[in-house]
Amino acid sequence: LQEEPFVMLAENVLGKPKKFQGFSVDVMDALSKSLGFSYEIFMPADLSYGLPQADGTWSGMIGELLNKRADVAISALTITPERESVVDFTKRYMDYSVGVAARRPADSAGLFALLSPLEPATWACLGLAVGLVGLLVYLLNRVTPRREPRHSPSLPASLWLVYGSFMQQGPELSSSSLSARLVMGVWWLFAFIVVSSYTASLTALLTINRMDPPIRQGD
Template sequence: MQGVTVKVVTLLEDPFVMVAENILGQPKTYKGFSIDVLDALAKILGFKYEIYQVSDSKYGSQLPNGSWNGMIGDLINKRADLAVSAITITPERENVVDFSKRYLDYSVGILLRKPEEKINIFSLFAPFDLAVWACIAAAIPVVGVLIFLLNRLQALRSSATQNAPQGQPANGVVGSGSLQSAVWIVYGAFVHQVALRIVMGSWWLFTLIVCSSYTANLAAYLTVSRMDHAIRSFQDLARQMEVDYGTVRDSAVYDYFRNKGTNPLEQDSTYAELWRTLSRNNGQDFSVSSPSEGIRKAKKGPYAFLWDLAVLEYAALTDDDCTITVSGNRFSSKGYGIAMQHGSPYRDLFSQKILELQEKGDLDIMKQKWWPRTGRCDLNSHASAHPDGRSLKLHSFAGVFCILAAGLLLACLVAGLEAWWKSHRCREEAPKEVTQSRVHTEDTATLYFKDPDTSPDLVELQYTQL
């Protein structure tokens, strides 16, 4: 091929074919993985090429009248000698054009926006349903009232038989004679009493079961919440109903799902379900007209774009915000090749040189250039859960701190009301005669005098015993 100039038709598809920086007055130049492969073949075989973009921006599919559009149509109509881009080798295309050996494996991937972590400050209450929490809250006063009634009944019996004080049962339970004290026992961790063992034993057993169930469910809830629920396969995509999905209409991927979904011998019903969604309203509902439109739609979300895995990986690697991720099967019997006219003398020559590039590792070097393994964006950020665990963040405990703050504020409010109430009652019930209020350790006492004739105010007098 020394000195031969071939005409090449192409289609822009990152990172296979992209427009390089153009110099004013100079012909348009291109770059990309497919362009690197073409340049390597041109250097080895010694040919030159002229390249142009296909007019309809399509790879090539058969029309109802039997003709072909896109780059395949240009090859059939002999407007071009070669077609170089992210063009896949399919049986339908091989019937009308020739392909070289594949220079890159092909598989279909899923591009979608990374799931955002939902922040719930009351997530620690999630192990129990609202009805369970309500029943637990209702059980506290019920048990407290029952303890109060049983204590009162036992106190009356003890008073009648042993002349015991009304407020102190004979069994030694101190401070449980009032409803307030009985309810407070429910909150206690240890109760010093002999009677009411059945009630308190039942309550302790109830508390033990509730605490154990809460601990177990909380651990399971936090484990599940840490696991990633991203869509990883076509089966996951077909089962869910929250995310719409589509591909490019009248493309090789579109034909792939149509053939798999309408094949009666296909045992996996996943493809039939996917095809029903993709073909809804002749593909107008969810499918798009170009790969760039599908990528933009996936970035906005919620939308899953089905397309060539290599193209989707490059889009995820070069995303400015690293908000999209890729999943899919990386094992496929198909691949990308260089298309040429049917019966072209270049087929065997190109295939041989492509195999040589594979053997020397040149194709791997080119691939690493356009799909770096390490970069700003991580393609495998959703591939697995965090097996080493994660520490609980502040928002997980925010609800508990809010409840603690509310309890502290309520306690301060109640303390203020109690102080005001006791002060008000002391003013109303103060005796007219002199009363000794308190005696200090240094033999100091405070006397209060009330003069009903002159002033209702109290007059304080301190004296020290000589």
């Protein structure tokens, strides 16, 4: 059967007789030259590939093979278990697959995509925690006896010190109080865990395309 580009019937040009051509015909030509045989191409009477009939016979090209009216069938013939049970196939040289094309959803990364890995309540709690820990560090530095008062960070400096831990930035001024340093050590560990979780979630959000299928149901 004719199916481009496997089997085609060439047009009659300048009085030349029509002839079959195509990829499958080229394969047969190469085999005939290599093995030394000649062949003649004809079309099945019903112009079909071949389907099983109710009486157990086959139609189309498969029927021509089973009835010994043809030795080889060349076409874009699909290999099925039913056909494999009655005829032999060569190695397949082309695979077909069936797919459904759907509209691609819009990109979900918007202006506030950097805030999406955490819930709004989580951001609010983190902001409140920065303020409370910054105030605690400032008070611990104020109430703890120290040898050099000028090295005690102010309240804005304490808040900046606590906030800088989330940015993975070291402080310019260190706390003179041992208790304040202990609090900052625990806070740095907490900030490391939060930043690591946030970075992993943001990376997954920006690199993995979460497809929202536009097809919900089929009627």
